[in-house]
Every structure is written in structure tokens, then in C-alpha cells.
Amino acid sequence: KNLPGGSLGYPLIGETLSFLRAQKDDRGPxxxxxxxxxxxxxxxxxLMGSPTLVITGQTGNKFVLGAEDDIxxxxxxxxxxxxxxxxxxxxxTGSRYRLIKGAMLSFLKAESLQxxxxxxxxxxxxxxxxxxxxxxxxxxxxxxxxxxxxNLACELIFGIxxxxxxxxxxxxxxxxxxxxxxIPVKFPGTTYWKGLRARSRIVERVLPILRKRKEELxxxxxxxxxxxxxxxxxxxxENHEPISDDTIMDNYVTLMVASHDTxxxxxxxxxxxxxxxxxxxxxxxxxxxxxxRRREGKEDQKLTWGEIQKMKYTWRVAQELMRMIPPVFxxxxxxxxxxxxxxxxxxxxxxxxxVAWGTHMNKDVFENPTEFDPxxxxxxxxxxxxxxxxxxGGGLHTCIGNEFARVETLVTIHNLxxxxxxxxxxxxxxxxxxxxxxxxxxxPIKINPRxxxxxxxx
Ligand code: HEM
Numbered sequence: 001k002n003l004p005g006g007s008l009g010y011p012l013i014g015e016t017l018s019f020l021r022a023q024k025d026d027r028g029p030x031x032x033x034x035x036x037x038x039x040x041x042x043x044x045x046x047l048m049g050s051p052t053l054v055i056t057g058q059t060g061n062k063f064v065l066g067a068e069d070d071i072x073x074x075x076x077x078x079x080x081x082x083x084x085x086x087x088x089x090x091x092x093t094g095s096r097y098r099l100i101k102g103a104m105l106s107f108l109k110a111e112s113l114q115x116x117x118x119x120x121x122x123x124x125x126x127x128x129x130x131x132x133x134x135x136x137x138x139x140x141x142x143x144x145x146x147x148x149x150x151n152l153a154c155e156l157i158f159g160i161x162x163x164x165x166x167x168x169x170x171x172x173x174x175x176x177x178x179x180x181x182x183i184p185v186k187f188p189g190t191t192y193w194k195g196l197r198a199r200s201r202i203v204e205r206v207l208p209i210l211r212k213r214k215e216e217l218x219x220x221x222x223x224x225x226x227x228x229x230x231x232x233x234x235x236x237x238e239n240h241e242p243i244s245d246d247t248i249m250d251n252y253v254t255l256m257v258a259s260h261d262t263x264x265x266x267x268x269x270x271x272x273x274x275x276x277x278x279x280x281x282x283x284x285x286x287x288x289x290x291x292x293r294r295r296e297g298k299e300d301q302k303l304t305w306g307e308i309q310k311m312k313y314t315w316r317v318a319q320e321l322m323r324m325i326p327p328v329f330x331x332x333x334x335x336x337x338x339x340x341x342x343x344x345x346x347x348x349x350x351x352x353x354x355v356a357w358g359t360h361m362n363k364d365v366f367e368n369p370t371e372f373d374p375x376x377x378x379x380x381x382x383x384x385x386x387x388x389x390x391x392x393g394g395g396l397h398t399c400i401g402n403e404f405a406r407v408e409t410l411v412t413i414h415n416l417x418x419x420x421x422x423x424x425x426x427x428x429x430x431x432x433x434x435x436x437x438x439x440x441x442x443x444p445i446k447i448n449p450r451x452x453x454x455x456x457x458x
Pocket of ligand 1 (some may be wrong): 027074089090101108203255258259260262264266294327328330331332390391392393396397398399400401402404
């Protein structure tokens with residue numbers, strides 16, 4: 001086989017440790033750069049238990065992300081596969097994949113999200129005020145954002161509202177999330193082993209909920225549109241067969257994993273940026289003041305879908321953050337047949353990894369890539385071409401939660417800037433990849449309700 005240069009590292013572990021360590025020390029781009037400068041834009045390594053070809057650049061993104069699912073499957077590393085389960089959306093192909101994805105999208109598309117806004121706003125308000133009260137004016141923003149994304153997913157997407165159940169699930173999911181980025185060694189005490197046990201407890205806890213919903217659906221007490229679990233329970237495949245409980249559980253766990261850290265990171269990064277950049281903060285604040293000003297005496301009214309659409313600058317700030325610090329470093333695929341790219345063979349069974357940073361920080365794609373400039377998403381002097389900006393991936397497996405993530409981020413930031421004032425306790429705090437990019441100290445902030453909120457421009 002004509003394979004590109006690179007090192008497969010140690011058996012099983014491969015280069016996983018050096019990759020994860022580089023991410024943690026915020027040297028992820030350097031880890032890649034070193035290899036790209038040594039071997040070129042395509043190189044071999046071994047990550048998360050599989051031999052891997054890393055493919056970088058816009059053409060590479062298109063090749064990997066834009067491929068049909070008979071060439072590359074979106075199979076994730078062993079760790080995510082084990083936590084998410086064998087029937088999770090990333091593992092599915094063909095008609096089964098489309099069936100499950102269609103059901104999930106029916107909840108996550110913009111038209112459906114419009115119905116959640118009031119409830120989302122209320123949940124975010126409650127969590128923020130509770131956390132701030134409990135922390136007596138000081139909170140770790142990262143922990144609070146994780147609580148927000150977890151509760152929004154539990155309540156709005158899955159209809160799980162019982163406080164005790166949610167708390168127990170949050171404990172177990174926190175353990176399971178860690179296992180997604182661990183060395184897949186099933187030995188008592190390892191992060192991976194703990195994650196697998198946490199997954200079993202999650203399944204045990206949610207199965208009775210699933211059974212109850214099944215009964216309620218058959219008795220007409222519940223509608224499939226109520227939540228994603230009910231929707232999947234009511235779903236029939238091309239042979240009119242229901243979807244198995246295992247498939248539903250796997251996709252429940254996977255959606256919780258896919259929606260959790262990603263969105264919590266985007267919210268945390270936005271708070272981090274607003275805390276340290278007065279100019280950007282001021283522009284964001286003005287946008288939200290303007291929204292409140294337009295309410296003309298009805299300031300207590302609930303946030304509306306129309307108002308979310310007015311938060312254009314705030315979203316551009318988030319987009320620019322995702323360009324410079326993509327929450328998901330890249331996308332894994334598995335070659336289902338022998339194929340080739342750039343003159344190199346990609347053997348069947350190998351893992352392929354396409355990295356967002358390869359284009360996001362490329363000066364041929366984004367002018368002055370190291371400069372934080374949200375306006376590049378407003379009037380790009382160079383139009384952003386397909387597969388160049390990929391924080392939500394691209395092609396068949398593009399994130400189906402991108403609109404949910406946008407809305408929950410905007411609702412949260414709106415509540416923060418409109419009703420609170422805050423400052424970072426450690427202004428020097430940096431972002432480290434663990435391997436997801438979080439503020440290194442969990443972003444402690446001092447936060448207080450605004451005394452007076454003047455809607456007039458300042
Ligand atoms: C800022 C937040 C988010 C980011 C940056 C993000 C990023 C991504 C990326 C890069 C992919 C593609 C992975 C691949 O190509 O292998 C993806 C896929 C996916 N995401 Fe997200 N995501 C976010 C939020 C969410 C949310 C809130 C949900 C669910 C409510 C979600 C559910 C999914 C699912 C189910 C897939 C798989 C789609 C498929 O295979 O067809 N994501 N996401």
C-alpha cells in the first residue's frame with residue numbers, strides 16, 4: 001500500500017496520548033503543524049485505538065465530509081461507539097440512518113424550535129438565578145453553562161422533567177462524557193470503564209421512562225410530537241416495524257453527548273470573550289438593549305422567535321469564536337472500502353480524520369486568520385466557500401443540532417447581558433483543550449443583577 005508518512009506510535013495507544021496531551025496544553029494546532037510540515041497535508045497516525053489518516057485543507061474536508069456513506073461511515077472512535085451504543089446515529093447507514101435522522105430533525109429544525117423559545121427562556125432564567133443565588137454572586141460559568149445545556153436537552157428534547165431523575169442523569173452523564181475522550185482500556189478504575197458503567201446506569205434509569213411512554217402512546221395519552229423519545233417510539237421502518245428499545249436508547253445517549261459539551265463550550269467561550277473584550281461586549285450589549293427598547297413598555301414579555309432573529313451580531317461573535325476555537329476539533333470517518341486521496345491509498349477499515357483548524361486558520365481561506373473579526377460573517381470580502389468553515393461539520397453528517405445550539409446560546413447570552421453584569425475573576429485565564437476547548441479554570445465570574453437597565457444607547 002502507498003501510505004503517506006507519519007508514525008503509528010505504540011500498539012493500541014498509538015499517538016493518542018501525545019495528541020490528547022497537545023490538545024490539553026493548547027498545542028493541538030502545533031501537533032498538526034509539526035506533522036504537516038514533516039509529511040505534508042495527509043499523514044498517518046493512530047488515534048483512539050485505530051490506524052488513522054489525517055487529511056487537512058479545504059479539498060481534504062470536501063473529500064472526507066462530502067463522501068457518500070458507502071465510502072466513509074461516520075463511525076466514531078471506539079470510545080464514543082461504546083458510550084453511544086452500536087445503533088447510534090453515527091454508526092447507522094442507508095435507510096436506517098435516514099429514518100432516525102429524519103425523526104430527530106423533525107424536533108431540531110427551526111420551525112419546531114420556535115415552539116420552545118418561551119420555555120427555553122424560562123429555564124435559562126431559572127437556572128441562572130438559582131446558580132447565582134447559590135454561589136452568592138460568584139459562579140463557575142462553565143459549570144453553569146453545562147447545567148443549562150443539560151437541562152435544556154433533558155426537558156425540551158426528551159421531555160424528562162423530574163428533578164431527581166435529571167440530577168442522577170447529570171452525575172452519570174458527567175462520567176460518561178469523560179470516557180468519550182479516554183484510552184479505551186476496560187480495566188476497573190479507568191475513565192473508560194467508569195464511563196461504561198455510567199452508561200449502564202443511564203440505560204437502567206431511562207428504560208422505565210421509555211416503557212411508560214410506550215403505554216401512554218398506545219393509550220393515546222401522549223402524542224409522538226411530545227419529545228424525541230416518543231417520536232422514535234412511534235416511528236415505523238419500511239417494513240412497518242417499530243424501532244428497537246436498544247436503538248432508541250443508543251440515540252438518546254448519543255444526542256445527549258453530542259449536544260452537551262459542544263453547546264456548553266460555545267456559551268462559555270462567548271462569556272469568556274465578552275468578559276475580556278470591551279468593544280465586542282459593548283456592541284453585543286447594544287444589540288440586546290435595542291431588542292428591549294423595541295418592546296416599548298412590555299419589558300416583561302417573554303423572548304420571541306423574532307427577537308432571536310435580531311441577535312445577528314451576537315451570533316457572528318459566536319461564529320467567529322467557533323472559527324478560531326472550533327468546539328469539535330475534527331470529524332472521524334471509517335473507510336468502508338479501499339480508496340485513495342492525493343496519490344495515497346486509504347485501506348478499508350482505516351480511520352480518517354478531517355480537522356476544522358486546517359481551513360479555519362488558513363490565510364488563503366480567511367483573511368488575517370488570527371484577527372478576531374465577527375464582521376467577516378457579515379460582509380466577507382472573500383465569500384466563504386463550501387467546506388472551508390466547518391464548526392458543524394459538512395456533507396451528509398452535518399450537525400443536526402446547529403439551530404438548537406444557536407438558539408440556546410442566544411437565549412443564554414441575551415439573559416446574561418440584559419439582566420446581569422459580570423467580571424472574570426482571573427483575567428489571565430486561557431482556553432485549554434481537554435480535548436474540548438474550555439477556559440482552563442472553569443471561568444469563575446463575579447456576577448450581579450443589573451441595578452438599573454437603561455435601554456437608551458450609551
Ligand atoms: C455549538 C454546538 C455544536 C457543535 C459545534 C457541533 C458540532 C458538530 C459536528 C462538527 C458534527 C459532525 C461530526 C462528524 O462529521 O462526524 C456534528 C454532528 C452531530 N451533532 Fe452537533 N454540534 C453542536 C451541537 C449539537 C446539538 C445541540 C445537538 C443535538 C441537540 C447535536 C447533535 C448532533 C448529531 C445528532 C450529529 C450527527 C449528525 C449525523 O451524523 O448525521 N449537535 N455536530
